[in-house]
Every structure is written in C-alpha cells, then in structure tokens.
Amino acid sequence: MQRILFFLSIGLLISLFSCKGHSSKLADKKGKDRFTEVQLKHAKEFKFEKSGDKTILHIxxxxxxxxxxTFHLVAEQKDVKDPATIxxxxxxxxxxxxxxxxxxFFALDDIDDIxxxxxxxxLRHEGMKALVESGKVKRIGKEGNFNLEMIAALDPDVIFVSPFKVGGFDALRNLGIPLVPMAAYNEETPLGRSEWVKMLALFVGKEEKADSIFxxxxxxxxxLKELTSKVKExxxxxxGKMRSGSWYVPGGNSFYAHYFRDAGADYIIKDNKQGAYPVDFETIYSKASNCDYWRIIHPEKSGLSLKDLGEQDSRYEDFKAFQQKNVILCNIREKPYYxxxxxxxxxxxADYIYFFHHELLPKHQPYFYQRLK
Incomplete structure (x- = not known):
C-alpha cells in the first residue's frame, strides 16, 4: 500500500510540474479554453497565446x-473584474x-482608430497631420504634464506607453484605463523591433496584414544582409556626437551595432552592452579617431554641412571620417526617422550598405541618411 501511495504521489508531482512548465497551452479558470502560443521569429520582448478570438498577451x-x-484581449467583455488588464x-x-x-499603425493603414x-x-505623416490639424486627433501633452481631464473625457480603450519614460503614468493608472507598454525599443535586433507590428495588430484586428507586412x-x-556576408573589407x-558635455555611445550589442554588422561594417565598440551610455570626448577620440565612417542621428538645422558640424566643436575636425568626408547624418528635423x-x-x-559598400547597391537612393558635404 505504501509503495502504491508513493508512486501515486510521484505521479501527481510530475503532473503538477508538467502543467506549470508548459507555457504554450494554458487553460482558463473554467478549463474551457486552451491557449496555444504563437511563435515569433525575432521579437523577444513580447509573446502571446491564442484560443479562438481570445488572446493572452505578455510584455x-x-x-x-x-x-x-499580462493583458487579456477579448471580443466580448463579460464579468470584467480588472478593466486594466482585460x-x-x-x-x-x-x-x-x-x-x-x-x-x-501607419504600416497597418490604421490611423482612424487613434x-x-x-x-x-x-510629425510628417500627411494623414495624421491632417487629423491633428482638424482636431480629430488631440494632443494630450508630454510625460509628467498630461492633460488628464482631456484624456478622461476622450474615454480611450487603451493607451500605449513607453516603458522607458515614467513621468505621469501613475496619474494615468488612476483613471482606470489600460496602459500597454511598447517595449519594441528594448529589442536587440532591427527585425525584432519590426515584428512588434504583430503586437499592435492584435488590438486592431489586422493580424493577417501584420504577418504579411513583416x-x-x-x-x-x-x-540585403546576404549581400554583405562575404565582403572582404x-x-x-x-x-554619436557631443551632447551636454557627454558623448552617448551605443553599446557593442545594441540595436545599432547589429545594423552596422549586417551592413558589412566594423563597429568600434566591442563590449556586450545593449543600451547607450555616456563617455567623455577623450574616450571616444581614442577609439574613433581613425575610423572610416562617422554616423549621426540628431535634429539639426536644414542643410547642415561639414563646415557647420566643425563649427559646433572644432575637435570634430580631427577625426579621419570628418577629414575624408565620410560623415553620414539622419537629420530627424527633415527625415521621418522615428x-x-x-x-x-x-x-x-540599404542606406548603410550604399555608403559602406557602394558597389553592392550603386542605384540605391538613400532615404534616411545623407553624406555631409
């Protein structure tokens, strides 16, 4: 009898751990729905499971x-006990x-729901600009200074927030409106970020379109990446550049570092950091003075030239990339980068490859970047 009880106990424990560890199939409290995890290709910062018209989203x-x-996306809201997550x-x-x-939303052609x-x-998107100018889309302020009365009056179904900015979110939570963090910018790879179109599609019913877009x-x-896989040089x-006394350097395992490697370039920062961090000018100069290319993303005056850049800080002229006119700029005042x-x-x-290995894409017309003259 003791042996039977022993094996029954072992079997029960195995069953319990098996159910706990199997994340691809989940049952709700009544045991009616079984959820299957949808496999993503590149994104690591979110995942979701589906059962019919119900979705469990984890960010x-x-x-x-x-x-x-965790958020529960449902076609029918019955017996909602927590409107912040259902x-x-x-x-x-x-x-x-x-x-x-x-x-x-622009990619999904879905701006009327905003x-x-x-x-x-x-803002450069003509359709969205027209909605803002007509008053159909409101401007509700920035982090730490939201117009809470306007937000409450608008009665939104959901608010997408940035987990990298925290100002004013506690006040929004007190309104009882679901706050969904958009953590795409924490993805390590460009394709990981792009796959977040599938997450947004869950909220507007355009999942098939999102799959096709991605x-x-x-x-x-x-x-394009395959084009540079065998480059010899x-x-x-x-x-980056100097800002408020510091030079912010993207880490060696950052999103930008992946772009440089995929474009067939050698990024000089070799650490394993994912985010950007500040260094002084002497530190960056010791590493980058002899680099072939210098890349900048920054809001600048229209038509910024090499001469203008040098006048911002005369030390810039000491870089080899400056001297050889290999400074490429994405001016976010002129380009719809964000x-x-x-x-x-x-x-x-394609823009990066055009500059780093022009022979591979000689007919490409750079869209985001330009070489400073």
Whole structure:
C-alpha cells in the first residue's frame, strides 16, 4: 500500500510540474479554453497565446528578468473584474504616447482608430497631420504634464506607453484605463523591433496584414544582409556626437551595432552592452579617431554641412571620417526617422550598405541618411 501511495504521489508531482512548465497551452479558470502560443521569429520582448478570438498577451517588464505584464484581449467583455488588464478588441479609441508607436499603425493603414497623441513636433505623416490639424486627433501633452481631464473625457480603450519614460503614468493608472507598454525599443535586433507590428495588430484586428507586412520586411532585410556576408573589407564606424558635455555611445550589442554588422561594417565598440551610455570626448577620440565612417542621428538645422558640424566643436575636425568626408547624418528635423524606422529596417540597412559598400547597391537612393558635404 505504501509503495502504491508513493508512486501515486510521484505521479501527481510530475503532473503538477508538467502543467506549470508548459507555457504554450494554458487553460482558463473554467478549463474551457486552451491557449496555444504563437511563435515569433525575432521579437523577444513580447509573446502571446491564442484560443479562438481570445488572446493572452505578455510584455516583458523593463529591468525585471522573466517578469511580464499580462493583458487579456477579448471580443466580448463579460464579468470584467480588472478593466486594466482585460481589453475588448478591436480597439476603436487609442492613445499613443510616443511617435515611435505610430509607425506600426501607419504600416497597418490604421490611423482612424487613434484619438490622441503626445506631440506632433516632428510629425510628417500627411494623414495624421491632417487629423491633428482638424482636431480629430488631440494632443494630450508630454510625460509628467498630461492633460488628464482631456484624456478622461476622450474615454480611450487603451493607451500605449513607453516603458522607458515614467513621468505621469501613475496619474494615468488612476483613471482606470489600460496602459500597454511598447517595449519594441528594448529589442536587440532591427527585425525584432519590426515584428512588434504583430503586437499592435492584435488590438486592431489586422493580424493577417501584420504577418504579411513583416514577412516582406524580413525577406528584404535578409536578402540585403546576404549581400554583405562575404565582403572582404569591413570599414570601421563610430556613432554619436557631443551632447551636454557627454558623448552617448551605443553599446557593442545594441540595436545599432547589429545594423552596422549586417551592413558589412566594423563597429568600434566591442563590449556586450545593449543600451547607450555616456563617455567623455577623450574616450571616444581614442577609439574613433581613425575610423572610416562617422554616423549621426540628431535634429539639426536644414542643410547642415561639414563646415557647420566643425563649427559646433572644432575637435570634430580631427577625426579621419570628418577629414575624408565620410560623415553620414539622419537629420530627424527633415527625415521621418522615428515614425518610420521601426517598420523600415530594410531601407535603413540599404542606406548603410550604399555608403559602406557602394558597389553592392550603386542605384540605391538613400532615404534616411545623407553624406555631409
């Protein structure tokens, strides 16, 4: 009898651990729904499971390993006990608190569901600009200074927030509106960021379109990457410029570092850091003084020239890349970088290849970047 009880106990424990560890199939409290995880190709910062018209979405919580914010997306809201995490889809009243979120809605051709944004300072999308100018899309302020009365009056279905900015979000939570973090910018790779179009599509009922969009992006990007896979000479490159007394350097395992490598260049920062961090001028000069290329993303005056750049800081003229006129700039005052880059990694990669290995894409017309004259 004791042996039977022993084996029954072991069997029960195995069963319990098996159920706990199997994340691809989940049952709800009543045991009626079984959810199957949808496999993503590149994105690591979110995941989701589906059962019919129900979706369980998990978004990685910034700075917390294996911790996720979870949302239940349902076609019918019955017996809702927590409106902050149970969201009826498709959403028809959406607020975006970062211009980088808009690119996914633009790609999905779904701007009519957006009722408010944080700012239109660098907004270039003609359709969205027209909605803002007509008052159909409201401007509700920036982090730490949101117009809470306007937000409450708009009665949004969901607000997409940036987990990298925290100002004012506690006040938004008190309104009882679902706050969904957009952590695409925590992805390590360009294609990882682009795959977030699938996450946004869950909220507006355009999942098939998102799959098609991403498949096209991935195919074009991989084909371009293949062009540089066998290049014999990889030009060296560094990034950034002085800002408020510091030079912010993208880490050696950052999103930007992946772009440089995929474009057939050798990024001079070799650490394993993912984000950007400040260094002094002497540090960057010791590493980058003899680099072949210098890349800058920054809001600059229209028509910035090499001469103008040198006048900002005379030390810039000491870099080899400056002297050889190999400074490439994405001027975010003139280019729609933040509202398009997330879904155009193939275009960005083509721009880089055009400059680093012109012979591979001689007919390409650079879209985001220009060489300073």
């Amino acid at each position: 990685h919580r910034k700075g917390e390993e294996n911790e996720f914010d 969201i009826k889809v498709p959403c028809k009243r959406i607020i975006c608190l970062s211009s980088t979120q808009l690119c996914y 009722i408010a944004i944080n700012s239109s300072r660098y 498949d096209g992006i991935e195919s074009r990007y991989q084909n 990889r030009p060296t490159i560094f990034s 509202e398009q880059a997330g879904v155009k990694p193939d275009v960005l990669l």
